[in-house]
Amino acid sequence: MKRRDILTAAPLAAASLLAAPSIARAQGSRVLKFVPQANLSSMDAVAGTQYVVRNAALMVWDTLYGVNAKLEPQPQMCEGHEASADLKTWTFKLRAGLKFHDGETVTTRDVLASLQRWMVRDTMGQIIKARLDALEAIDDRTFRFRLNKPFAKMLFALGKNNAPMALIMPERIAKTDPFKLISEYVGSGPMKFNTGEWVPGSKAVFEKFTDYSVRPEPGEWLAGGKRMYFDRIEWMIPSDAATAGAALQNGEVDWWETPLPDLIPLLKRNRNISLDIADPFGNIGSLRFNHLQPPFNDVRARRAVLMALSQADYMQAVVGENPDLWKETASYFTPGTADYTEEGGEILKGKRDYDGAKKLLAEAGLLGAKVTLVVAMDVAITKAEGEVTADLLKKIGFDVDFVATDWGTVGARRAKKDPPAQGGWNIFHTWHAGADCINPAPYTALDAGGDKAWFGWPKSDAVQQGIAQWYDAADNAAEKRAIAAINRASFDNATYGPTGFFLMYQAWRTNVSGVVKAPFPVFWGVQKT
Amino acid sequence: MFAYAIRRIIATIPVMAIVALFVFSLLYIAPGDPAAIIAGDQATPADVERIRASLGLDRPFIVRFVEWAWNVLNGDLGVSIFTNLPVRHMIAQRVEPTLSLMVLTLTFAISFAVPMGVIAAWKQGKWIDRMVMVVAVLGFSVPVFVVGYVLAYTFALQLDWFPVQGYTPISQGFGPWINNLALPAIALGSAFIALLARITRATMLEVLSQDYVRTAKAKGVDQKSILFVHGLKNAAVPIVTIIGLGFAGLIGGAVVTESVFAIPGVGRLVVDAILRRDYPVIQGVVLMFSFVYVIVNLCVDLLYTVFDPRIRY
Numbered sequence: 148m149k150r151r152d153i154l155t156a157a158p159l160a161a162a163s164l165l166a167a168p169s170i171a172r173a174q175g176s177r178v179l180k181f182v183p184q185a186n187l188s189s190m191d192a193v194a195g196t197q198y199v200v201r202n203a204a205l206m207v208w209d210t211l212y213g214v215n216a217k218l219e220p221q222p223q224m225c226e227g228h229e230a231s232a233d234l235k236t237w238t239f240k241l242r243a244g245l246k247f248h249d250g251e252t253v254t255t256r257d258v259l260a261s262l263q264r265w266m267v268r269d270t271m272g273q274i275i276k277a278r279l280d281a282l283e284a285i286d287d288r289t290f291r292f293r294l295n296k297p298f299a300k301m302l303f304a305l306g307k308n309n310a311p312m313a314l315i316m317p318e319r320i321a322k323t324d325p326f327k328l329i330s331e332y333v334g335s336g337p338m339k340f341n342t343g344e345w346v347p348g349s350k351a352v353f354e355k356f357t358d359y360s361v362r363p364e365p366g367e368w369l370a371g372g373k374r375m376y377f378d379r380i381e382w383m384i385p386s387d388a389a390t391a392g393a394a395l396q397n398g399e400v401d402w403w404e405t406p407l408p409d410l411i412p413l414l415k416r417n418r419n420i421s422l423d424i425a426d427p428f429g430n431i432g433s434l435r436f437n438h439l440q441p442p443f444n445d446v447r448a449r450r451a452v453l454m455a456l457s458q459a460d461y462m463q464a465v466v467g468e469n470p471d472l473w474k475e476t477a478s479y480f481t482p483g484t485a486d487y488t489e490e491g492g493e494i495l496k497g498k499r500d501y502d503g504a505k506k507l508l509a510e511a512g513l514l515g516a517k518v519t520l521v522v523a524m525d526v527a528i529t530k531a532e533g534e535v536t537a538d539l540l541k542k543i544g545f546d547v548d549f550v551a552t553d554w555g556t557v558g559a560r561r562a563k564k565d566p567p568a569q570g571g572w573n574i575f576h577t578w579h580a581g582a583d584c585i586n587p588a589p590y591t592a593l594d595a596g597g598d599k600a601w602f603g604w605p606k607s608d609a610v611q612q613g614i615a616q617w618y619d620a621a622d623n624a625a626e627k628r629a630i631a632a633i634n635r636a637s638f639d640n641a642t643y644g645p646t647g648f649f650l651m652y653q654a655w656r657t658n659v660s661g662v663v664k665a666p667f668p669v670f671w672g673v674q675k676t
Numbered sequence: 677m678f679a680y681a682i683r684r685i686i687a688t689i690p691v692m693a694i695v696a697l698f699v700f701s702l703l704y705i706a707p708g709d710p711a712a713i714i715a716g717d718q719a720t721p722a723d724v725e726r727i728r729a730s731l732g733l734d735r736p737f738i739v740r741f742v743e744w745a746w747n748v749l750n751g752d753l754g755v756s757i758f759t760n761l762p763v764r765h766m767i768a769q770r771v772e773p774t775l776s777l778m779v780l781t782l783t784f785a786i787s788f789a790v791p792m793g794v795i796a797a798w799k800q801g802k803w804i805d806r807m808v809m810v811v812a813v814l815g816f817s818v819p820v821f822v823v824g825y826v827l828a829y830t831f832a833l834q835l836d837w838f839p840v841q842g843y844t845p846i847s848q849g850f851g852p853w854i855n856n857l858a859l860p861a862i863a864l865g866s867a868f869i870a871l872l873a874r875i876t877r878a879t880m881l882e883v884l885s886q887d888y889v890r891t892a893k894a895k896g897v898d899q900k901s902i903l904f905v906h907g908l909k910n911a912a913v914p915i916v917t918i919i920g921l922g923f924a925g926l927i928g929g930a931v932v933t934e935s936v937f938a939i940p941g942v943g944r945l946v947v948d949a950i951l952r953r954d955y956p957v958i959q960g961v962v963l964m965f966s967f968v969y970v971i972v973n974l975c976v977d978l979l980y981t982v983f984d985p986r987i988r989y
């Protein structure tokens with residue numbers, strides 16, 4: 148090397164060394180490290196309904212329509228639509244220039260195959276399928292539903308945020324059996340899934356899709372422009388909440404979707420961390436009865452539990468003393484939403500009536516009846532709910548068999564219709580996302596269709612009639628009436644015991660901005676300095 | 677000895693076959709349903725049933741076992757029910773962090789525990805012996821996860837010397853690698869140090885009371901040689917045995933340590949798989965662990981001949 152070269156190179160090297168920290172900082176600001184609510188163990192939000200899978204899928208796959216914060220469906224992949232006056236024919240046109248992550252153009256062939264797969268799995272999709280005369284492509288960008296019965300909620304069905312969602316995949320992937328998980332993760336959403344870096348149980352990496360066609364409108368939930376300010380989003384999956392909390396405090400992660408309520412005071416004390424409610428729709432706790440097996444095959448036993456059920460006890464056990472995080476609700480529907488109703492919910496109001504519950508059980512000849520309460524102890528919420536229920540059942544005179552187990556076992560056991568002594572159950576606990584309890588469409592837990600209903604197999608013709616009325620409702624007033632009727636009928640039937648409404652926090656480092664409240668983490672619009 | 681080693685390796689085949697049958701049977705009768713977990717909370721019982729059928733989980737035990745065993749014999753551990761990734765690939769992704777943690781823990785534990793045990797035996801009844809015993813009792817009494825949390829709180833959160841969680845492959849540099857693994861290795865090694873120090877002390881006490889040690893002392897051999905050449909070498913067989921046995925304990929401890937420090941190792945893989953009932957992954961990992969355990973025991977048996985030439989196979 149000549150002396151002149153050294154003289155030229157030295158200042159450049161020095162400059163690059165000096166610039167290195169700021170380059171590193173800039174690179175760091177293009178990477179978001181996020182702690183999701185659970186392990187991302189699969190990537191198919193059509194075959195499965197796990198929220199964590201849906202949340203990841205929202206980055207990778209796009210939808211034809213998407214709801215905004217008012218749950219109004221707005222065009223997303225579609226340019227627009229035309230609906231016939233009788234709401235039987237719906238014609239949609241795709242936006243130009245939509246591409247999949249593999250570079251292929253999105254066509255109606257992909258859309259039709261994706262919708263066919265989705266219609267098998269989703270409740271609203273099944274209703275569309277039942278009314279379907281034809282789903283046909285007119286050209287590469289235009290397709291049409293021809294129905295034999297009007298369906299006013301078509302746009303909501305295509306744009307809703309509840310799983311299974313109508314995600315658009317390439318035709319070859321969408322042809323997968325709807326009951327089998329896909330194994331290729333190619334979408335047209337704003338981020339690509341990096342399969343090579345996926346370490347299930349530890350890490351999932353999403354990379355910016357540079358050919359993503361961003362809508363010009365401001366982004367809001369699933370509607371509008373999904374502008375990504377990160378080249379990489381890394382999902383870090385610690386199996387321990389304390390570790391996640393420590394990593395957030397130490398700046399090793401940027402955003403934690405669902406910090407444990409117990410850790411909130413600690414995180415609040417850290418000035419580098421911001422906290423806010425994660426999902427404004429919150430959650431509704433659920434005490435699920437098995438309607439097929441004694442004693443809860445008798446509605447009087449179910450009502451006796453509701454008469455004595457104290458939502459305050461449950462909520463304090465689940466989220467603690469902070470009154471901002473929970474409320475009592477004499478309803479099966481999400482408080483604060485447009486169609487919320489407490490019609491027929493008197494049984495949950497006022498002083499808890501233990502003597503009345505005992506009297507009712509005595510009348511039914513069920514005092515001292517054995518109740519098998521199956522509790523997932525590895526999930527903080529169900530563990531807390533289960534312990535309160537055990538106490539409640541004993542107070543009103545049941546003989547409680549408390550089966551402490553894990554969620555995997557509860558998931559299998561709750562599907563058994565056998566008597567508890569043969570591996571069945573009487574009560575298990577879960578909770579429902581408030582966003583799924585706004586109306587009957589995504590609310591499988593409310594269905595009371597007997598054998599075909601959700602676990603517990605409740606049966607009530609009045610509930611089913613109310614649900615049918617809601618689907619056929621021509622306007623908002625009719626929808627409200629239908630929801631009030633469903634609520635009353637569900638309380639009459641004591642379909643399940645709502646154990647209260649609760650909210651959860653999300654936490655992020657103060658150098659991250661643009662985090663919004665939503666039923667799912669909204670990554671578009673989020674930035675980091 | 678070579679023939680012995682070959683015989684022992686061949687003997688692993690029936691051992692692993694029994695392990696395979698046992699694990700498969702256990703998972704078959706254990707409660708839990710991966711189909712229900714895939715389906716999620718919103719799915720109906722009919723959906724769950726269809727998913728179960730699509731996964732082939734509704735087929736008879738013998739059909740599933742024979743199919744799986746045949747695939748294993750052909751070197752195929754199957755595909756994860758959830759991720760659709762080959763189990764071999766998932767294990768390969770996780771081996772390096774676990775292996776790194778084990779090696780570092782063993783190195784750390786042996787290099788502290790053995791000298792501690794030797795010194796405690798040498799200074800029996802003195803304050804240093806008592807100190808070693810206090811450390812040993814503490815190491816036994818405090819669970820690994822408590823040690824882990826205390827270390828993470830003190831050295832990561834308060835002092836900011838180490839990261840709280842994660843793993844950096846050694847290919848990205850020795851510094852970041854050891855930086856990530858230092859706290860987990862100390863946490864995991866704490867109980868092992870206690871065990872090893874006590875065994876070393878007890879064995880050394882026995883050896884140091886032997887006639888040949890007294891003779892060596894009488895001949896004026898220096899203390900260092902007596903302890904580390906005459907004493908430790910003769911005490912090595914039980915110590916090596918404990919190191920081998922302790923390996924199994926470390927595998928169990930690694931599961932906890934990897935969870936506390938969010939290390940993407942095989943321990944976490946198997947815990948996640950158990951919680952989700954990802955049968956092919958559980959079976960694959962247990963098979964691998966049993967193979968490793970058999971091999972470690974073989975190595976221990978072979979090491980006996982190094983430390984005690986009277987032992988012949």
